[in-house]
Amino acid sequence: MKSQRDRSDLRAFFEPASVAVFGSLREVFGLGYGVIRNMLQFGYSGKIYPVSPYQNGDVLGFKAYSTVNDVTDPIEAAIVITPPPTVPGIVEQCAQKGVKAVIIVSENFAEAGGEGVKYQQQLVDIVHRTGIRIIGPNTVGLFNAANGFITNPYLIVQKKIRKGGIAYCSQSGYVGTAAQPLEDRAIPVSKMCDIGNKCDVDEADLLNYLADDPETKVVAMHLENAKDGRRFIDAARRVVVRKPLLILRPGRSEEAARAVASHTASLAGNEQVYDSAIKQVGAIRLDTWLDYWEVPKIFAYQRLPSGNRIAILTLTGGVAVLGVDVAVSAGLAIARFLPATADKLKRIYPRLSSNPVDLGPILSVSDNPFAVEEEVIALALNDANVDCAAVSIYAGFDDIVAPIVEMFDHLKERITKPMALWIYGMKLSAMDEMSRQLETRGLPTYFYLETAVKALGVAAAYARIRAGLEE
Amino acid sequence: MKSQRDRSDLRAFFEPASVAVFGSLREVFGLGYGVIRNMLQFGYSGKIYPVSPYQNGDVLGFKAYSTVNDVTDPIEAAIVITPPPTVPGIVEQCAQKGVKAVIIVSENFAEAGGEGVKYQQQLVDIVHRTGIRIIGPNTVGLFNAANGFITNPYLIVQKKIRKGGIAYCSQSGYVGTAAQPLEDRAIPVSKMCDIGNKCDVDEADLLNYLADDPETKVVAMHLENAKDGRRFIDAARRVVVRKPLLILRPGRSEEAARAVASHTASLAGNEQVYDSAIKQVGAIRLDTWLDYWEVPKIFAYQRLPSGNRIAILTLTGGVAVLGVDVAVSAGLAIARFLPATADKLKRIYPRLSSNPVDLGPILSVSDNPFAVEEEVIALALNDANVDCAAVSIYAGFDDIVAPIVEMFDHLKERITKPMALWIYGMKLSAMDEMSRQLETRGLPTYFYLETAVKALGVAAAYARIRAGLEE
Numbered sequence: 001m002k003s004q005r006d007r008s009d010l011r012a013f014f015e016p017a018s019v020a021v022f023g024s025l026r027e028v029f030g031l032g033y034g035v036i037r038n039m040l041q042f043g044y045s046g047k048i049y050p051v052s053p054y055q056n057g058d059v060l061g062f063k064a065y066s067t068v069n070d071v072t073d074p075i076e077a078a079i080v081i082t083p084p085p086t087v088p089g090i091v092e093q094c095a096q097k098g099v100k101a102v103i104i105v106s107e108n109f110a111e112a113g114g115e116g117v118k119y120q121q122q123l124v125d126i127v128h129r130t131g132i133r134i135i136g137p138n139t140v141g142l143f144n145a146a147n148g149f150i151t152n153p154y155l156i157v158q159k160k161i162r163k164g165g166i167a168y169c170s171q172s173g174y175v176g177t178a179a180q181p182l183e184d185r186a187i188p189v190s191k192m193c194d195i196g197n198k199c200d201v202d203e204a205d206l207l208n209y210l211a212d213d214p215e216t217k218v219v220a221m222h223l224e225n226a227k228d229g230r231r232f233i234d235a236a237r238r239v240v241v242r243k244p245l246l247i248l249r250p251g252r253s254e255e256a257a258r259a260v261a262s263h264t265a266s267l268a269g270n271e272q273v274y275d276s277a278i279k280q281v282g283a284i285r286l287d288t289w290l291d292y293w294e295v296p297k298i299f300a301y302q303r304l305p306s307g308n309r310i311a312i313l314t315l316t317g318g319v320a321v322l323g324v325d326v327a328v329s330a331g332l333a334i335a336r337f338l339p340a341t342a343d344k345l346k347r348i349y350p351r352l353s354s355n356p357v358d359l360g361p362i363l364s365v366s367d368n369p370f371a372v373e374e375e376v377i378a379l380a381l382n383d384a385n386v387d388c389a390a391v392s393i394y395a396g397f398d399d400i401v402a403p404i405v406e407m408f409d410h411l412k413e414r415i416t417k418p419m420a421l422w423i424y425g426m427k428l429s430a431m432d433e434m435s436r437q438l439e440t441r442g443l444p445t446y447f448y449l450e451t452a453v454k455a456l457g458v459a460a461a462y463a464r465i466r467a468g469l470e471e
Numbered sequence: 472m473k474s475q476r477d478r479s480d481l482r483a484f485f486e487p488a489s490v491a492v493f494g495s496l497r498e499v500f501g502l503g504y505g506v507i508r509n510m511l512q513f514g515y516s517g518k519i520y521p522v523s524p525y526q527n528g529d530v531l532g533f534k535a536y537s538t539v540n541d542v543t544d545p546i547e548a549a550i551v552i553t554p555p556p557t558v559p560g561i562v563e564q565c566a567q568k569g570v571k572a573v574i575i576v577s578e579n580f581a582e583a584g585g586e587g588v589k590y591q592q593q594l595v596d597i598v599h600r601t602g603i604r605i606i607g608p609n610t611v612g613l614f615n616a617a618n619g620f621i622t623n624p625y626l627i628v629q630k631k632i633r634k635g636g637i638a639y640c641s642q643s644g645y646v647g648t649a650a651q652p653l654e655d656r657a658i659p660v661s662k663m664c665d666i667g668n669k670c671d672v673d674e675a676d677l678l679n680y681l682a683d684d685p686e687t688k689v690v691a692m693h694l695e696n697a698k699d700g701r702r703f704i705d706a707a708r709r710v711v712v713r714k715p716l717l718i719l720r721p722g723r724s725e726e727a728a729r730a731v732a733s734h735t736a737s738l739a740g741n742e743q744v745y746d747s748a749i750k751q752v753g754a755i756r757l758d759t760w761l762d763y764w765e766v767p768k769i770f771a772y773q774r775l776p777s778g779n780r781i782a783i784l785t786l787t788g789g790v791a792v793l794g795v796d797v798a799v800s801a802g803l804a805i806a807r808f809l810p811a812t813a814d815k816l817k818r819i820y821p822r823l824s825s826n827p828v829d830l831g832p833i834l835s836v837s838d839n840p841f842a843v844e845e846e847v848i849a850l851a852l853n854d855a856n857v858d859c860a861a862v863s864i865y866a867g868f869d870d871i872v873a874p875i876v877e878m879f880d881h882l883k884e885r886i887t888k889p890m891a892l893w894i895y896g897m898k899l900s901a902m903d904e905m906s907r908q909l910e911t912r913g914l915p916t917y918f919y920l921e922t923a924v925k926a927l928g929v930a931a932a933y934a935r936i937r938a939g940l941e942e
Contacts, residue, residue, distance in 0.1 A: 107832055111788075112822060157868040157898050172789020177897065178867060184899035222789065250792040253799035259792045259827055289793055290919045318643020318693065321721040321730045322760055328724035351583060356730055361578055396649060397628040426648065427628050428655035428903065448761045
């Protein structure tokens with residue numbers, strides 16, 4: 001058995017200098033072809049060796065080989081997308097060739113029962129015997145935004161995914177690059193990894209690796225079950241002392257636990273045991289798919305709040321009240337402005353002095369609404385009683401995008417505390433464009449006030465956990 | 472005091488044959504000008520009389536008048552967007568002229584304190600003395616999709632809002648047409664109404680009116696406080712026997728209740744009293760802004776489920792499990808397929824026999840995935856043990872939109888039970904286009920599985936309430 005340190009060295013998976021691709025190389029539709037096309041699309045610049053007994057000549061400019069033994073250069077990683085009966089033999093050949101890391105994308109192993117169980121056991125045996133490492137099988141594998149390395153063989157229409165601080169990890173195929181409009185939304189990603197059936201690399205290995213990964217600022221993990229509770233807890237602790245760990249774990253209901261058992265061929269484990277383990281290690285549990293994708297970016301961009309006191313600035317009092325409810329249930333306190341701040345706000349407009357701040361009445365009568373809005377946001381966030389703010393902005397029409405973005409360019413110079421922006425409006429194109437432009441500037445945007453407030457609540461919760469660890 | 476029946480006759484507000492507009496008629500930026508522009512944009516074909524002492528000549532093709540007394544024709548409704556001190560006088564003139572309904576968009580009445588309280592009291596006095604009816608003040612007023620009548624004076628970039636069955640009502644300015652990309656998402660609207668400060672027309676009047684409105688199939692109401700608890704309860708009951716009433720009521724936390732008091736100059740009322748009143752009348756409480764906009768459409772399009780047994784069909788097992796958790800907490804039961812259905816599914820693919828159904832493995836190996844998907848969806852929904860289904864569809868790239876839409880065109884012929892579709896994918900343009908096309912065909916679409924499942928849960932809950940009423 002490898003040492004914990006060795007086990008968590010996943011560099012050969014995420015940063016291979018060379019990779020062999022096993023799978024159909026048929027143009028366009030072959031899955032081996034697909035993965036090479038995707039690697040090129042994302043700018044992977046390592047050496048690529050297509051391998052298939054059925055293909056001669058070049059594939060996308062790379063010479064194809066009948067077997068990996070025909071390649072004379074060393075190969076660091078392999079991607080395998082061939083029928084299950086052929087996979088153990090291929091992995092065995094890879095081990096003999098000196099390949100360190102294999103990602104097995106093929107399905108129909110343990111999760112399918114029958115013969116698949118046998119093939120998966122053969123893979124486990126090869127790992128133990130040879131020391132080769134495996135991610136999968138039954139996975140879309142991984143994506144590394146830093147070097148463009150990707151193992152997903154299906155059509156990816158994204159041309160580019162933004163490099164940034166979020167690592168998304170999962171046990172499910174479509175909780176990956178293909179599951180979200182990452183490019184259109186400019187979500188900042190460091191790495192993504194689906195660990196599939198975990199015949200070797202598991203969530204603990206991945207967490208240990210990401211704990212040390214300098215590009216990852218926050219880890220978002222979709223977890224149905226941990227292979228080894230003790231190792232998972234230790235690895236989660238290692239993450240939490242360095243960066244936030246957010247866990248989406250379904251299975252609160254018995255029905256869901258049964259569904260996990262049926263699709264992963266493994267037990268979901270006891271809900272209460274998981275829930276308390278997650279709390280105990282200082283990870284933060286998320287409840288929804290929406291939160292899994294949207295909450296982490298607050299950590300990718302913004303510093304941690306020094307406390308839990310939130311200011312809520314909206315353009316309508318009614319919506320502010322909704323935000324207050326969410327804030328309270330997310331563990332935030334509604335900040336009370338210092339008298340000096342209240343005075344300054346009152347001078348701008350008599351009814352502006354208390355939190356939540358309803359900017360609607362003043363903006364509708366102001367000759368220069370953007371300057372007023374900027375001033376109010378700066379005053380609120382620079383109040384010593386305020387630790388963070390949810391700010392709503394109106395993307396009502398396309399022409400409003402530029403002045404709003406400019407306003408936030410100014411505000412970035414004036415404010416250091418974390419903000420979450422809630423964009424709403426009547427024109428989708430304006431909402432999307434404003435979101436993209438603000439995200440590119442490092443400001444987390446949300447289309448639902450509840451999510452913006454919840455993200456700040458999670459940030460404050462992690463700040464508290466972190467402070468507790470440092471005491 | 473008017474009778475309950477008279478009070479709830481709001482036809483003059485929603486269907487006026489003629490309307491006077493009081494407000495600045497300055498081109499482009501004047502708010503009186505704005506509301507006329509918006510009425511024309513949405514195709515309102517009644518007579519329009521711009522009224523302003525500062526304007527001569529025509530406004531957008533309509534002759535302007537200095538006072539309403541100069542108009543010789545009868546006028547049914549008026550929209551007032553002038554400074555508060557001028558408003559009581561204008562409403563008095565309208566009453567003398569025989570105008571039946573006035574929508575006062577101007578702010579700074581009771582909600583602002585001071586002189587505003589006095590002006591609002593004057594409006595109340597005029598209502599009592601003359602019998603004229605008022606919506607507002609401090610409101611964007613209303614929108615009627617059937618005739619294009621709109622009272623919002625601000626820039627509306629939507630060219631058209633889809634006519635359909637949802638009435639949205641609120642006590643807040645931006646819970647209106649301008650708050651959501653209604654056109655881009657093809658959300659089907661019957662009427663929208665912000666009742667503002669409720670100096671006359673209140674939530675009970677509005678509910679009574681909408682209960683009888685044949686175009687409204689579901690009422691979504693954002694409610695902070697009821698003016699008269701007894702009347703509200705009676706009106707809510709009248710709605711619930713005819714159509715679902717969904718209520719978004721913030722104020723679960725004390726902090727939120729305080730915020731309501733501050734922005735509406737009225738008490739939020741006791742949370743527990745409201746919560747039990749909502750349950751008692753058979754209304755269904757919503758918790759978030761997202762649900763307020765997204766849940767109602769399940770009723771606009773689909774028949775009620777006959778029970779609470781849901782089938783969940785996804786393209787990945789991991790996501791299905793998330794759906795199961797939401798279903799259980801939304802009061803749904805996970806359907807068990809009849810043996811005959813399970814057999815047929817098994818014949819299509821061995822691992823398809825149980826619910827939730829993970830379509831991923833079969834679709835990835837099928838030569839005709841759309842035909843297989845269609846067959847599986849039809850089998851699941853036509854099982855006698857299934858009352859409704861959440862179906863996930865993948866909008867990964869633009870070219871997939873057409874075949875998916877075609878598949879649902881076939882399915883609409885084969886299925887009568889309610890479905891909620893969860894659209895996800897990596898390309899925003901494909902997601903948006905697929906959503907629009909399917910909504911136009913009467914299929915409710917969601918971008919989050921949780922919302923799709925929750926909507927079915929709300930539908931099943933209302934079906935149960937309705938069945939209870941009919942017993």
